[in-house]
Amino acid sequence: MTTAPNPQATVETATALTIKDTQTGRTALKPARLVLYLLLALFCLYYLLPFYVMLVNSLKPLSEITAGGMMALPDDWTTAPWASAWSSAQVGVEATGLRPYFVNSIVMVVPAVALSTLIGALNGYVLTKWAFRGSTVLFGLLLFGCFIPFQMVLIPMARMLGLMGLAGSVSGLIFVHFVYGIGFSTLYFRNYYAAFPTELVKAAQIDGAGFFRIFWRILLPSSGPISVVCIIWQFTNIWNDFLFGASFSDFDSQPMTVALNNLVQSSTGVKEYNVHFAGAIMAALPTLLVYIVAGRYFVRGLMAGSVKG
Amino acid sequence: MSNSETANPRGSVVDRLRDALPKLVLSPTVAIVAVFVYGFIAFTLYLSFTNSRILPTFGWVGWKNYENLFRIRAWDTAVSNLIIFGLLYIVICCVLGLLLAILLDQRIRAEGFIRTIYLYPMALSFIVTGVAWKWFLDPGIGLEAVVQGWGWESFRFNWIKDRDMAIYTIVIAAVWQTSGFVMAMFLAGLRGIDGEMLKAAQIDGASTFALYRRIVIPQLRPAFMSAFVVLAHMAIKSYDLVIALTGGGPGTATELPATFMYSYTFSRNQMGIGAASAVIMLMTIAAIIVPYLWSELREKK
Amino acid sequence: MRKLLTMMTAAGALMVASTSLKAEEVEVLHWWTSGGEAAALNVLKEDLEKQGIGWQDMPVAGGGGTQAMTVLRARVTSGNAPTAVQMLGFDILDWAKEGALADLNAQAAQEGWDSVVPEALQKFAKHDGKWVSAPVNVHSTNWVWANKAILDELGIAVPSTWDEFVAALEKVKAAGKTPIAHGGQPWQDATVFDAVAMSTGGPEFYKKAFVDLDEETLSSDTMKETFDRMAVIRSHVDDNFSGRDWNLATAMVINGDAAFQMMGDWAKGEFINADKSPDQDFLCFRFPGTQDQVTFNADQFAMFSQGAEVGKEQAALATAILSPNFQSAFNVVKGSVPARTDVSDEAFDACGKKGIADLKKAAASGNLFGSMAHGHANPAAIKNAMYDVITAHFNGEYDSEAAVEELVTAVQINK
DSSP, X not given: OOOOSSSOHHHHHHHXXXXXXXXXXXXXXXXXXXXXXXXXXXXXXXXXXXXXXXXXXXXXXXXXXXXXXXXXXXXXXXXXXXXXXXXXXXXXXXXXXXXXXXHHHHHHXXXXXXXXXXXXXXXXXXXXXXXXXXXXXXXXXXXXXXXXXHHHHHHHHHHHHHHTXXXXXXXXXXHHXXXXXXHHHHHHHHHHHHTSOHHHHHHHHHTTOOHHHHIIIIIGXXXXXXXXXXXXXXXXXXXXXXXXXXXXXXXXXXXXXXXXXXXXXXSSSOOOHHHHHHHHHHHHHHHHHHHHHHHXXXXXXXXXXXXXX | OBOSGGGSOOOSHHHHHHHHHHHHHHHHHHHHHIIIIIIHHHHHHHHTTBOOSSSOOOOBOTTHHHHHHHHOHHHHHHHHHHHHHHHHHHHHHHHHHHHHHHHHTXXXXXXXXXXXXXXXXXXXXXXXXXXXXXXXXXXXXSHHHHHHHTTOTTOOOOGGGOTTTHHHHHHHHHHHHHHHHHHHHHHHHHHTSOHHHHHHHHHXXXXXXXXXXXXXXXXXXXXXXXXXXXHXXXXXXXXXXXXXXXXXXXXXXXXXXXXXXXXXXXXXXXHHHHHHHHHHHHHHHHHHHHHHHHHHHHHTO | OHHHHHHHHHHOSOOTTOOOOOTTEEEEEEOOOSHHHHHHHHHHHXXXXXXXXXXEEEEOOSGGGHHHHHHHHHHHHTTOOXXXXXXXXXXXXXXXXXTOBOOOHHHHHHHTHHHHSOHHHHHHHEETTEEOEEEOEEEEOOEEEEEXXXXXXXXXXXXXXXXXXXXXXXXXXXXXXXXXXXXBSHHHHHHHHHHHHHHHHHHHHHIIIIISOOHHHHTSHHHHHHHHHHHHHHTTBOTTOBTOOHHHHHHHHHTTSEEEEEOOTTHHHHHHHTTOOBTTTEEEEEOTTOTTOEEEEOEEEEEBOOSSSOOHHHHHHHHHHHSHHHHHHHHHHXXXXXXXXXXXXXXXXXXXXXXXXHHHHHHHTTOEEEOTTTTSSSOHHHHHHHHHHHHHHHTTSSOHHHHXXXXXXXXXXXX
16 A cells, blocks of 8 residues: 555654654654554454354364364364355255356346446535535435345335335345445545545636546546456445345346355255355455455545545 | 526526436426335334234224234333444444544555455444354354363353353454444545645644544545444344354344334334334434434535 | 325225236245255145146245245235235235135145144134145244253153153253253244243143233233243253254253253254154153143145135145145154144154144144244234333343233234
């Protein structure tokens, strides 16, 4: 993270400590750093523990798990649970594993994320650069919509989808995710564009550039960081959604989480915990990947405006 | 940042169209929100006065659902749990997020790596991390057993089995999931602070602590706002977490309004009572969020 | 808004008729997703495929079917109801009352379901004299599973009365083992309560309290005694019971950490999966004092009506479900027993054979009762309200006297 646009505040705060220490004659910068690293490592432990539980248990035979010792490393390492979760575990009448559901999820997530991000960007643009009477109130109303509990909208949503002829279709599911993703994506872009110099927009206007041209040529090219934030957020939420995915999909479009839930939640069947954990990690891989790959842009994106109000 | 368009002469149709364009662009969103958020809220409000059981029906019963709702013990538990959970969750996430951000902001060697570790829980769904947490917190097989196995026999950590403490285990797991995200927000905020100002303050001889308290933290206000909105929305929607971790138990000790609402609407076929609880929940959210949004958004002008 | 409401009302909450499926396909919503049961269901799929009927699989697991019921409501509301849906007890009756289910009387008459399906079960498969669903199995819920090695070692015979059972528990406790493996989730608490109530008060009491919801019975001393006995059971459960999954409790019995578990017949699958065999490694017997009774829950497939006539593929599915071959093949795997009493028990293991015999006997003597814990005694609202009380009492939130009062209130609110 040495590529922040502003002169590094990091540097300042870190030097602050150094100067302070020499001024007061305190020495011992080293132990302070040691404590710092120790603290950071300790927190790493906290964040990694549940993952550790999942990972080790996905690599042992079931008998080791049920015999106790769920925290221990496997005596007998095996990747069979992974293979099973991927391609042969029973998630319905056919033993397909999670494999076919990946495609279903991707087909649904990609358009939903793209759509809500694009519309969010346009909304943010209008709300900041073309603000009109009542636009702030409108934004407030939009934001309040983020708080609506999804369990509540299930039945009326089903009715509306039926009326729109989208019941049990992928487009219906995309639409639902788009509708409830729009609040947050607008929030992100609005806050980002608020910090964007309005002079540039005005100058372009004087040059005769229209509404879309300004958006396309001036704002969009510099929207990279916030788009990353928005995409990460939407991708995570939509990928991990279960309630809508289960209720509004059809037999051939059930997303990953529904399959995972089927794998994990059987009520009167034998529970293969090792396969469950393998499946869970597998199902999370796309989102994990997004975090790892885009993570470095994530903080940058947040920094570039979304947290500046 | 108000627009300059209003100042333009509004002559031709083209001009007028151009004026209306921003509003036109915004209008689908407005329409969608009007129907799918506020329309549904109105619909739920209406349902809460009906005798709906498995499906919406429209027999008017007045305040009966609300009366029944407040006679149900589990609802009281759910509401007070949300207060405990919501407060602790938001406060701890903010404090921990800020602390981690400040720690990470000290020119740490493997920052990118550590940051990813703090951030990754956000990527996982609770359908299964819930099970991992459940095991980890279970005194028989999890932390307590492990620590006792190391020889610290008197070590006790059985909160998840304890009626009075179980809600705190929900907080622990929830904080685990989102504090990294909050950290990222604060880290971004920290990186955006003007270095010159800090330097000046340092030369004036301010201590590091004072530096943070007086200059750095106040500048993080926008980050606090974003974090608050994200956290509040997650606290209110917490459902998967509770179901996976405790299923609302022991007894009904960890019931939250979201689980209560789902259970009454869907498992118990009492859609009317479920709707009533949703209305109360929304009103509570509104009572907290609206003034907050109001003050934050107004100040901008 | 007004308009939206009218629209929704006008369109009617039930738009079940408009399924967009081709006639030769069934879309089946169910929650059998774990290895054995899903594979067993595949038998049904193949059976139908042989008749040229396609199977569109729509599994939604979770919460013992509640998740699937939520999805069902969304699907029905959106006018996209599945053709066949796995359902339990009162859910079937509720949907039948809405007029959403197809009439299977023609198939029933043709194949004589009336004479082979136990009457207690027919109550949940028929509405208004019409068959509306096809029962797949009968799970009985008043089983006790025991680790034979522990019982042999301590010289415990299979207890047949409550007192003997308590004595056995004491013995196990004295030997330093956990007497009862139990998972503290409301439905599991209620499963135990079910058996205890039956044993304490007998079938008359059970029926009056849980089926007729008679307030006098609910507040009787027998009920208080039932709660007292639950407290005795609680004192023989380890401290970590709360929230534990039932199969981890079963694992305690399998591993020899605990002596007994009270659980439905699906627990057998866990024993078999751990390579244990009935009568040699583990024992199955009815909860002491309920030897003659069977409390059950039954999985059924209800057909959603697609118009005046029942669909050809729906009829084929219903027929296939009730065919003796499928009943046997499926239930051997599932651990339950066939829903018709004329199926050969040849393919079943010792516990399965016992289950079939018990069911036949109980059905003949009027001792077959729908389980309260599993939604076959009273509707979901009351069942869950009872769960609340049972669980709260089991967790020590209040004593037996208060529990009895709470039980009465709970029934009053939700009736």
